[in-house]
Amino acid sequence: MSHAQQILETHPRTLGTPLGPLVACIDACFDCAQSCTSCADADLGEPDVETMIRCIALCDNCSDICISTGRVLTRQTEFVPEVARVALQACIEACRQCGDECERHAQEHEHCRICEEVCRTCEKACNDALTALAA
Amino acid sequence: MSHAQQILETHPRTLGTPLGPLVACIDACFDCAQSCTSCADADLGEPDVETMIRCIALCDNCSDICISTGRVLTRQTEFVPEVARVALQACIEACRQCGDECERHAQEHEHCRICEEVCRTCEKACNDALTALAA
Amino acid sequence: MSHAQQILETHPRTLGTPLGPLVACIDACFDCAQSCTSCADADLGEPDVETMIRCIALCDNCSDICISTGRVLTRQTEFVPEVARVALQACIEACRQCGDECERHAQEHEHCRICEEVCRTCEKACNDALTALAA
């Protein structure tokens, strides 16, 4: 059980999203932010760095969007579904594009294979949170 | 002339967005990120803090989304319009909601009046960048 | 095993810090960033919000410093120990102050008790990474 779940279980107000999909989404966003920063950095250290430029740029963008989305979802005291929704949509697209690019390098670079997996998980978790929000 | 413009004028690749709207949008995002953090903090110091909770939450969210959007737009080497577009849409909604809430407190708190103004400017600059992107 | 560890195990260059303390520190920083944003938000929702102002401010600062420190430690391709060291020192102080303040509210607010625990873990993990760096 993550600390995201532990703290949200003690939250003084009613959550704007069901706990299960909310925690999964927050955890996935912070995990993906870390993985994308790490993959971009590993790309920079590869001998074929010139072929990794697009991967670096997409990882950097995905990491930043994951941080902001993970924080927006974390804030439940005055939860504004309209803001959560657009943040999730941005995160879904960033993860999808980053996952697609990492997939292209997954055979040569194991860090890209792992990062692709983390991006797919985050994309799915954001989609699930979006569905839970609409319900 | 801001440093965003100075550096982008020396960029080795063709920009994915016309320079004018791009620089205005980046500058507005970083300015709004700072203003929203400042307004949230000033709200916390007000004697009527219990009436400012929604303003604090919306300012914190807006600040985080402005940072990620400002950075995504800054990265022009492997510019992916699909990612820029959703980031801008998230920022537009975050600025709109935050600007609306700040407006409600603009009479009592001068920092909310200023922050509303900065949010409106950023919302407009993001809309202009979105239009320039589509052109 | 976290994704931080999985990706760092496939890193193309020699790590600037031993893997064990490095992964523990990165994981603790991202976990603490999330917990502090969550605790600050829960504080905002408490009926005694006026007594939680200092806790909110320290949590917000700690969250931001944890994100930047977690990312600096994640970047190992051109690792500059001098930068890692000051980032870790900033994080240690931010976690210590935030942990101390959360401790003051741990009896009334379970989220503060959990957040204190996460801050103490992060402070220790940063200290261990600092020691490993100097070795």
Next chain:
Amino acid sequence: MSHAQQILETHPRTLGTPLGPLVACIDACFDCAQSCTSCADADLGEPDVETMIRCIALCDNCSDICISTGRVLTRQTEFVPEVARVALQACIEACRQCGDECERHAQEHEHCRICEEVCRTCEKACNDALTALAA
């Protein structure tokens, strides 16, 4: 006059640092965060990208530390000088290292020349804020 100054002039509490150096430091941190993200991205687009790896890594770290430092200094409601001090020290070192590396490429890349200038300004502004804090 920046919005940082405008909002801080309306702050409900006494500032923990004199307004002049405080505003200069906050503005420099946000400007440097943007410039470093921009310089790292321009580096990625250069034909000699393999010689720019260290510059990219130092710019990315400097940008993250500038954001967290700029926000810590912005938060004046419950200002904790010990936290501000270590944040400033981290920022000074990050700017110094990044400025030194950008200087090495200033002849070939105009964006590095500009980014060096911005890093030096931020380093000085952080030093001035540190002095003002101690006074």
